[in-house]
Amino acid sequence: MLKILGKSSSINVRKVLWTCAEIGIPYQLEQWGSGAQATDTAYFLGLNPNGMVPVIQDEGATLWESNTICRYLASKHQRTDLLPTKPIDRAQVEKWMDWQATELNNSWRYAFMALVRLSPTHADPVALSAGIAQWTHHMRLLDAQLASTAAYVNGAEFTLADIVLGLSVHRWMAAPLEHPVLPAVQAYYELLSQREAYLLHGRNGLA
Incomplete structure (x- = not known):
């Protein structure tokens, strides 16, 4: 059976749990991370x-990096609806997955640590203001993309890109900051909320 090592409240672990729920993969979850078994x-x-979660063990192999794990699970279980096999179609999905990991995630780090984690090392008001501005900028980019598709991030069909971005959208919605009106993001949030797996692992009260 697939083993997942990581704290179930972690945003990156929740990507993997949501992917498993969409595909119907049974798994064993071991709690690792802050407040659980130490990763150092x-x-x-x-x-x-890297000492980071999630990590999976499957068929004698070990993998880390949440987006890579999601891709692996979709490929292994031949879920071409989630991750197409045609190179250009797959690349369109992976483009948004990579943007989530490298651009969107980096934009919210300071603001999230200051506003949600209440980190004493993230108390600079100038840096916080800049962080919120960067986060908002990236959410506006996402809003424009969603306005163009009027559905999911890559078009009419739900894909792995929506799993990784759906977690980030929930984090944005849950953060205690002044949110500009982003109608396409709001519509997307409600569209994702029609999925039981998103309510379990995304819009579940955890930021």
């Missing part, structure tokens, strides 16, 4: 030298 031990660092 020799054992865990042997699985992922």
Whole structure:
């Protein structure tokens, strides 16, 4: 059985849990991370030298990086609706997955740590203002894309890109900041909320 190592409240672990729920993959979840088993031990660092969750073990192999894990699971279970096989169609999905990981995630880090985690090392008001502005800028980019599709991020069909972005949209919605009106993002949030797996692992009260 697939084993997932990671704290169930982690946004990146929840990507994997949501993917499993969409596909119908049974799994064993072990709680690792802050407040659970430590990830700086020799054992865990042997699985992922970055000391980060999630990590999966499947068929004798170990994988880390949440978006990579989601791609692997969709490919293994031949869910071409979630991750197409045609190179250009797959690249269109992966483009938004990579944008989520490299651009959108980086834009919210300071603001999230200051406003949600209440980190004392993220208390600079100038840096916070800049962080909120960057986060808002990227959410406006997403809003424009969703306005163009009037459905999911890559078009009419739900894909892996919506899993990783859906978690980020919930984080935006849950953050205690002044939100500009982004009608396409709001419509997308409600569209995703029609999926039981999103209510379990995305819009579930956790930021």
